[in-house]
Amino acid sequence: MSIELIRQGSLAHIVLDNAPVNTFTADLHKQFYQVLQEFYADSSLKVGIWRSAGEGAFCAGDDIKSPRPEYTDAQLMQRHFTPSEQLREVGYPGWEREVLRLKRTKPLIAAVQGACVGQGLAYLLMMTDLRIATPKARFGFPEITYGMGGAAGATQLSQQIPHTAAMFMVLTGQLVDADYALSNHLINEIVPQDKLLFRAEELAQSIAKHPALALQVELETYQLTKTMTREDALTYVEQVYRVQRFALSDGTQPLANKARKDN
Secondary structure, eight states, X not given: OEEEEEEETXXXXXXXXXXXXXXXXXXXXXXXXXXXXXXXXXXXXXXXXXXXXXXXXXXXXXXXXXXXXXXXXXXXXXXXXXXXXXXXXXOXXXXXXXXXXXXXXXXXXXXXXXXXXXXHHHHHHHHOSEEEEOTTOEEEOGGGGGTOOOHHHHHTGGGTSOHHHHHHHHHHOOOEEHHHHHHTTSOSEEOOGGGHXXXXXXXXXXXXXXXXXXXXXXXXHHHHTTTSOHHHHHHHHHHHHHHHHHHHOOSSSOHHHHHHHHO
């Protein structure tokens, strides 16, 4: 049971391995947070690929069968309002909150096979930028069937897929197939199982050719301008462009040449 960071040149493979269906536990949420931090902090890495071990599920969500401490109401309330690093034991709520609050500075590609549901789908939506899936991939939020609502709000699902598709998924709790996911822009491509990793790496390499700073700025401006007015977004990005020009130009060569040389 682990989440491993594998370096491959400027690419990072983040591999979830918890047979048989690659579920998350409280400890694995913490490991995921730590691995992502390591990935973002390593200046030699430009792009990440999140995949799972084996040929079964990509991630079947949280392991609801794993033992959990029985907290009193007071203890549970305390956990809700205390950062995970200040809690004495790993549990729920816990590090899954810290994962979703991480500042993302590098692109992450998901290579999805089999089921991607619950917390696995939440992470896919909130932590990845491009998504490749196999024909047998399935996606969904079954929490509603257990009496738990809120998945659409927690993941801001309607910002990524059409309203009707989002409501179908969260209100019925049914899993949708890869074709449905593709037609509603939940994923980018469908590829055969034996081409999944190859296509993810091919896509990652095409991104890694670009300057790391440009990739980071593109991600950050995309996230920060989501809730801005058009005028505010244009003003903000204009300032960002000015800073980039100043940082890249040394006054001795055209900016475009400098950027190519530094890549």
